[in-house]
Amino acid sequence: MFPVRQMDMRADSSWKNLDRGVFLVNCLAIISRRGKVLIGRRENDPYIKELEWSFPGGRPSYTEPLIVSLKKEVRKKTGLDIAVSQLLFARILPERPQFLLLYYRGRIIGGKERPGELFSELRWVGPRDALRLFSTSVDPEIRTLLGRL
Numbered sequence: 432m433f434p435v436r437q438m439d440m441r442a443d444s445s446w447k448n449l450d451r452g453v454f455l456v457n458c459l460a461i462i463s464r465r466g467k468v469l470i471g472r473r474e475n476d477p478y479i480k481e482l483e484w485s486f487p488g489g490r491p492s493y494t495e496p497l498i499v500s501l502k503k504e505v506r507k508k509t510g511l512d513i514a515v516s517q518l519l520f521a522r523i524l525p526e527r528p529q530f531l532l533l534y535y536r537g538r539i540i541g542g543k544e545r546p547g548e549l550f551s552e553l554r555w556v557g558p559r560d561a562l563r564l565f566s567t568s569v570d571p572e573i574r575t576l577l578g579r580l
């Protein structure tokens with residue numbers, strides 16, 4: 432594993448002075464079952480105010496692999512244990528260009544479904560309904576991925 436170097440972002444340096452290369456990473460799981468995907472309702476998101484529904488996931492830890500962090504975040508938010516098979520897609524969120532989103536394929540392997548940390552509701556929806564419910568931009572690649580379910 433490669434070491435992670437943290438940047439010193441005290442008052443003498445500013446995120447505004449950085450024009451590339453520094454991102455807040457979020458790992459998200461696209462979990463499907465019988466042609467539907469699992470999404471969660473987020474209320475009062477502290478980072479993206481307009482965010483209402485999203486795939487489960489969150490920010491990874493500096494101290495463990497991305498997939499391990501993703502599994503923990505999905506468990507905290509949904510009560511489900513997942514296996515992660517592959518990275519599907521990565522994108523920068525146009526509304527917040529400092530956010531780098533990594534979408535992984537997830538498969539349920541256990542747990543008990545229930546809304547948890549930051550999610551007030553979980554819902555299994557068809558791909559078109561997911562696209563309709565998302566209040567932030569949806570990349571064309573995600574539309575294509577959902578269309579293949």
